[in-house]
Amino acid sequence: MSGTIYVINPNSTVAVTDGIDRACAPLRLAGGPKIECLTLAEGPPGIQTQHDVDGVVAPLLRVVGELEPKAAAFVIACFSDPGLHSARETTRKPVLGIMESGILTALTLGQRFGVIAILQGSIPRHLRMINGMGLASRLAGERAVGLPVVELADEAKTAHRMTEVGRALAADGANAIVMGCAGMAQYRERVEQAAGVPVVEPTQAAVFMAIGRVQLGW
């Protein structure tokens, strides 16, 4: 029950890790496990393709292996859950992926969920994984923000597109929405306001599932 929950951002962009770290603040409980957020130096600046997903598995597993003795649990903080099943074979400590945890949490918030992807090109990859989870009948739809990377740094523009996409998903019949990315917790409330349905920030969802597992020793 001692040990640290390591939240690993598998892309190399420290600003993303910082956003994740801030999002963990309310989950750092006196008496609960320590939560530490890391950047995978070997990762690409952003994970955009299946190639990127597969490419970070090896360095990610290396990090998991190194941290293992001090770890209570691991969270893989990329919405494609890279290396999730590999990492589960590598360590007996709990390993949570933010896509899996985010979507499962959304299932407790509404009958059909929507997903906000950053890129159009990620949607087929996500749908393949949602089918793999057996959840096609719970999906209302997935839509992309579709901004070029440089424009994602513009908070006003990003907030505007995210709330637009959130509203569109609600119109598609989504009763809950999952943000399909890590490090964007600052937009959660605005999307929730705009869409009128609960919005799940998936890294937070994964971290609280990890805390529970650590406390119970499963």
Next chain:
Amino acid sequence: MSGTIYVINPNSTVAVTDGIDRACAPLRLAGGPKIECLTLAEGPPGIQTQHDVDGVVAPLLRVVGELEPKAAAFVIACFSDPGLHSARETTRKPVLGIMESGILTALTLGQRFGVIAILQGSIPRHLRMINGMGLASRLAGERAVGLPVVELADEAKTAHRMTEVGRALAADGANAIVMGCAGMAQYRERVEQAAGVPVVEPTQAAVFMAIGRVQLGW
């Protein structure tokens, strides 16, 4: 973020509530929400039929209404999730059901899950709910302990049957098992040992999901 998580046992058997209370111990964190376990006085001694399930909804909602001002969240601690969707309409505080939370947690532990029911007659009701969750393709099977209520008090006998059922579910292809009942956390580890796959105690799963939701203010 202040307030108490109320874990409501909708049957009137205090011994079950006591078991639930002990199971919450590792989830009571210094900096986290208070967790209080209650017995629904108006409930039947055990919830065995759809009639029982439907019958506890009204008193349960009454209790939810009364506790609402002091509540941070609610957990309904019966594996048929009585009144879950009604309660979600009654309060804007998080409401978690142990069936839903237990099964969703199992999905992070293995590709196919099995369920240990207490009674054979509960299986069709559970399957209806599992279908309603859209999870038929993740289910390996459900099997019943099938002991008469009086014999459930006999710990050795119950442990024996539970481990037998756990082993049978693993042979059916279950990679994770959910205990389909509340208040039986004491058997979790023995079933896990016997079956050789992770076993989810569903009340604990629901409580940790509630803690996360409370901390995040969702």
Next chain:
Amino acid sequence: MSGTIYVINPNSTVAVTDGIDRACAPLRLAGGPKIECLTLAEGPPGIQTQHDVDGVVAPLLRVVGELEPKAAAFVIACFSDPGLHSARETTRKPVLGIMESGILTALTLGQRFGVIAILQGSIPRHLRMINGMGLASRLAGERAVGLPVVELADEAKTAHRMTEVGRALAADGANAIVMGCAGMAQYRERVEQAAGVPVVEPTQAAVFMAIGRVQLGW
């Protein structure tokens, strides 16, 4: 084979029961079972939420219990099928729900069915039940009339919205449509004309399934 088919309207609005009663006329056959339509006095004026659904189960089961000796079968005439599975445990006489019977009948009329809900807020509840029936792959869509209750009394306005929704469902790919409400048989033909696909009035569907079961003694 003697005995009466009791069609129970679980809301307390007698005008709805009257509409149901008129819809039963063509199913009252010489030599067939008697059909009697009742209003559940304890019900709310309309069933709009899961809370309403759960709330009518107890008085409904009481009525079922009282009528049991004289009953040939029961029809629960509310599109959320309140207490359906409870009632089936309470009596060995056939119990049919209008949602289940209406949707199953629609499956004989087209590959994909649409549902006309009265209220937007009922759609997630219906989808949960349609998933529970395992029928997600047969659903073309569900859309709401969305009129406030007072305007539902205005027949012209209601007919106009119902036919609009019917047409929209046909455009969604519905090859058959189920009216997601009881007591609105008078609109059936107009929707069918407008949408150009068969339209099922679900109470009639449930009553004829009940007649068959009564005649056969199943």
Next chain:
Amino acid sequence: MSGTIYVINPNSTVAVTDGIDRACAPLRLAGGPKIECLTLAEGPPGIQTQHDVDGVVAPLLRVVGELEPKAAAFVIACFSDPGLHSARETTRKPVLGIMESGILTALTLGQRFGVIAILQGSIPRHLRMINGMGLASRLAGERAVGLPVVELADEAKTAHRMTEVGRALAADGANAIVMGCAGMAQYRERVEQAAGVPVVEPTQAAVFMAIGRVQLGW
């Protein structure tokens, strides 16, 4: 509302038609439609293969066309529903198939249904159709009687195998059973007794669905 329900046995074995005719007796109501059972002279003695199924469509449609002016509805009394969708294009009168109607009726009697096939070789064909109905998640299993045709004439032997298969399906988790054949209504009760779950005779199920449709003019 005038006119006759024609129940067409697409095999040429008159003894089967006679069994169907006897099974219709309780559904012949004073004020209801006339029910007439016919044998398709051009059919094979039994329908055992997809080839047989496809082969009877042309003569069946010819009979449907000839009877159309006098018909209120048609029932195709073979468990592979030969020509069902073709016949629905040929006439605007209701056309019910016994597989479709029998299975839909079973869905009102239990969460999971089982099917008793006569021949092992028919099972893949039936499963293809059950998938086509979108009902794979409601199926508990299908098992074959597996007696050679000559032995099916031996009532004791057939009853024995049917009850054995019914019991096996209940053990597979079937909460309701559909007899996967026409003209064997005489075994229904014995299978129900043996299996301990409701058993649907599919021709009767289709005929009562037809009566309802005729009375309502859909």
Next chain:
Amino acid sequence: MSGTIYVINPNSTVAVTDGIDRACAPLRLAGGPKIECLTLAEGPPGIQTQHDVDGVVAPLLRVVGELEPKAAAFVIACFSDPGLHSARETTRKPVLGIMESGILTALTLGQRFGVIAILQGSIPRHLRMINGMGLASRLAGERAVGLPVVELADEAKTAHRMTEVGRALAADGANAIVMGCAGMAQYRERVEQAAGVPVVEPTQAAVFMAIGRVQLGW
């Protein structure tokens, strides 16, 4: 391994067979099986209804039977796969249907597939078959060209509508498209260009699956 692959066009329009024949050219390999395209003289000019589908089975099986001694494999070149399962019972040589082969091929080209139907009225029939294949969760949508038969002869008009439909399917989320017809290979590239996703010509897909089976002797 000797013998001919017979590609049977079950409609009587020789121009369609000619289009199929041209499409087979790249699959006629020096060392591979001979490929011969035939017109079913008894077929209707086009297969537009389930009635048409069922109606060609008997003459088709007759042709299959006659060619059997010289055949290496059969391809049924109509997008409703008429007689596919019957033909598989009739001969032990491989029998491929263009709908089945075309859709399975599309599954290797994208997560979700779309279908271009010629007629609106064929869509429910195709969906019934796609459900029967268990593939509802992979389908993005099906849309019809919807031109009257005489206008299909106008290549410019047909190309225009086909590319419009292809674009619409891509917007529906299709990552690959199947042409829901035989004999229109000449439009494949234009649709692919317009839609920006791979497009499968289903007869070619079926023929190459047949070649493989012939070479391997399965």
Next chain:
Amino acid sequence: MSGTIYVINPNSTVAVTDGIDRACAPLRLAGGPKIECLTLAEGPPGIQTQHDVDGVVAPLLRVVGELEPKAAAFVIACFSDPGLHSARETTRKPVLGIMESGILTALTLGQRFGVIAILQGSIPRHLRMINGMGLASRLAGERAVGLPVVELADEAKTAHRMTEVGRALAADGANAIVMGCAGMAQYRERVEQAAGVPVVEPTQAAVFMAIGRVQLGW
């Protein structure tokens, strides 16, 4: 249309590549593409875990990149389809995986398919992928040979276990079987004989799908 189909064995065991190479013989057609089988030197001796699967992606993509200019298509010859979706992003030439191609081919041979895994531990990984393909309703079951690696070299022992497993899958209801491994084509016919249903060797299935794609220039 010129160029070579590269069949890459992602494990480093040359004997497996040799078996694959022999299995390609009947698919090397005069006039067809050249087929060359390669061993991935960096791969582990066998691919047994998700870790192994993820680990070979990087070297595999490197090989794909190097061969790209000379390649007509690629086949990834490991039943977990490592790097399949990554490789499809890396090259515009066709990339086929043997799991995907083998299972899709089995769907043309029977309503339900079974899979023969080498190791018990691979079954959850395969099921995750089969769910991802949307094919859970077509799966009859998967069973493992379960021999330790050293015993797999003993042909008699392996043949014995494979035929046993094949028979068990047929009893589970499989109408077609896929061999869940590469390089074991020599056992195909024996399993087919024993099980009495068609057996797919998945590398051969993928290679013939690749040939078709190459010839057509898709």
